[in-house]
Each structure stands twice: as structure tokens, then as C-alpha cells.
Amino acid sequence: MVTITLQCPHCQSEKLVRNGRAPNGKQKYLCRSCQRQSREHPAPHAYSAERREEILRAYEERSSLRGLERTFGVSRQTVITWIKKGCATLPALDETLMEPDANDQEATVLELDELWSFVLKKTNPAWIWIALCRKTRQVVAYTIGDRSEATCRRLWETIPLSYRASHCFTDFWAAYRAVIPEEQHSAVGKDTGETAHVERWNNTLRQRLARFVRKTLSFSKSPVMHQACLDLFLHRYNRERVLRLGKMEALR
Structure with missing residues (x-):
């Protein structure tokens, strides 16, 4: 027996x-x-690590979850699980940043801006505050919340110390003047071009992730997914910037 x-x-x-x-x-x-x-x-994992990466890359090129179902035959619930698990294992965002040159004052100049988005319905806005390094175009810090001074202060406290002492360019939103030290802050209009890089980055985010487009049917149903998708994109974006800058440096 x-x-x-x-x-x-x-x-x-x-x-x-x-x-x-x-x-x-x-x-x-x-x-x-x-x-x-x-x-x-139990059945073995149906998707290899390479296949998962391919599907997630397609998602970060503005494909919707239902679009991935039609293209790859993968359940959207499976992709959601991958996104949440991948987000839980990400390092801190500042670990993806290039080390700024201490002798270059322009290496840590920041451009700050806030980007409108929503969760579930447009009457429930989720403002994304971004601090972008002008020289490397990397996102050094971000936060999600309302458009208040408290959220702006949370963004300021998230900025790494090596960048927090640098000069910052923003628009004329009052929250910036209340949080950023006056000697480090310049409030400027769009016509000056001083915030052109962060304004352009907002377009990049909207182009890459459909849920951040102003008029779209692909929207986040929960704050958890809203932040998880943004986290994955920011980490990948910063790492790609490091590789691109490295290639440009090698060609010089």
C-alpha cells in the first residue's frame, strides 16, 4: 500500500x-x-520572466489592460497582480538616480510641477507632484495628493538632500512659495522656458500610460493601482535615462 x-x-x-x-x-x-x-x-507558471517583461513593457507603451488581453491573451487580473507584486519589490526612487557632480552647480537644478489625474471618476482628482532634475531629466521625487500646501511640503521632504539645497523653478502656484525657501525659488511663466523640461515630461507620462491621459477610458479604479503603475514607470524611466546618458557619454 x-x-x-x-x-x-x-x-x-x-x-x-x-x-x-x-x-x-x-x-x-x-x-x-x-x-x-x-x-x-498545480500548473507551472504559464509566463516566463521574459514574457512578463514583454507584456509589462507593452503596458507602459499606452496599451490598456483590456488591450493586453486581446493582444497577448493574458488576463488583465494577472497583469494587475504582476504590477502590484513588481511595485512591492522596487527600491527607493533615489537609488535609481545618477550621482550629481558636486562641482557642477547646474547638476542639481530642479524643475517642479503638478499634473492633474483622477481615480475612478473625474470628481476625485489625484494630483501628481513632480521634481525633475534639469540636467539628467530624471525624476528625483514625486508624491500624489491634492493641490494643497501640505502635499507640496510632502514632495519637498521627499527630495533627496543632495538636491534639496539647489535652485528650483516652478510656476506661480502659491504652495511653492510657502514651502520652498525664497533664496532657492524662482516662480516663472511658461514663456521663459525655465520649466520646459518638466512640462515636456508631463506629456511623456500621458503618452506612455493611458490612465494619465486627460480624456480616456483607461483610468485607475483604486489609489493603489494609480500609484503602483506610476512607481513602475518612474523606476523604469530613471533607469533608461541612466543608460541613455551613459551611451551619450561614451560617444563623446
Whole structure:
């Protein structure tokens, strides 16, 4: 007589109890030790790491979740899970930044701006505040909230210390004057070109992620997904800037 002992695939405990059946008819089990579910003979991962990366890259080129379903045959719930898991393992944003040259005063000049977006409905705005390094075009800090002074202060406190002592260019929104030290701040109009890079970056974000377009059917239904998608994009964008600047430096 052969005895088969089942183990939890998560914690290897043998304290498993039957817990209903999956839609495909397979038996599901609940682990009494870690309280996680599993099923008998689980299928191997259907998507390799390379395939996941390809799908996520397509998502960051303005494809919607339903568009990915039609193109790649992947469930949009699966893509949402990948986004949330990928966001949870990201390093701090300042770890993606190039080290500024201490002898170059222009290396840490910042341009700040706020970008309108919404979650679920347009009456629920979620303003994205961005601090962009003028020289490298990298996003050194960001925050999401309303358009108040408190949110602006949260952005200011998020800026790395190596950049916080530099000069900042913004528009005439009053919150900037209340937060940024007067000797470091210049409020300018768009016609001066001093905030041209961050204004252009706003267009890049809207072009790359459909949920940030002003008039779109691809919108975030929860603040968690709104921030997770933005986090993934910012980390990838900053890393791509490092590679691009490295190639430009090598060609000189």
C-alpha cells in the first residue's frame, strides 16, 4: 500500500485540509499553519520572466489592460497582480538616480510641477507632484495628493538632500512659495522656458500610460493601482535615462 503525503507548497507543512474545488475541478487545500491555499497538481507558471517583461513593457507603451488581453491573451487580473507584486519589490526612487557632480552647480537644478489625474471618476482628482532634475531629466521625487500646501511640503521632504539645497523653478502656484525657501525659488511663466523640461515630461507620462491621459477610458479604479503603475514607470524611466546618458557619454 502506497501512502501519499501532501505538503503545503508555501511552508511545507503537512497540516492540510480540503477546502472546496477550483473552477477547473481540482481539489483545493487550506494550510492550517500558514492559512494559505493551494491546489493539487498545480500548473507551472504559464509566463516566463521574459514574457512578463514583454507584456509589462507593452503596458507602459499606452496599451490598456483590456488591450493586453486581446493582444497577448493574458488576463488583465494577472497583469494587475504582476504590477502590484513588481511595485512591492522596487527600491527607493533615489537609488535609481545618477550621482550629481558636486562641482557642477547646474547638476542639481530642479524643475517642479503638478499634473492633474483622477481615480475612478473625474470628481476625485489625484494630483501628481513632480521634481525633475534639469540636467539628467530624471525624476528625483514625486508624491500624489491634492493641490494643497501640505502635499507640496510632502514632495519637498521627499527630495533627496543632495538636491534639496539647489535652485528650483516652478510656476506661480502659491504652495511653492510657502514651502520652498525664497533664496532657492524662482516662480516663472511658461514663456521663459525655465520649466520646459518638466512640462515636456508631463506629456511623456500621458503618452506612455493611458490612465494619465486627460480624456480616456483607461483610468485607475483604486489609489493603489494609480500609484503602483506610476512607481513602475518612474523606476523604469530613471533607469533608461541612466543608460541613455551613459551611451551619450561614451560617444563623446
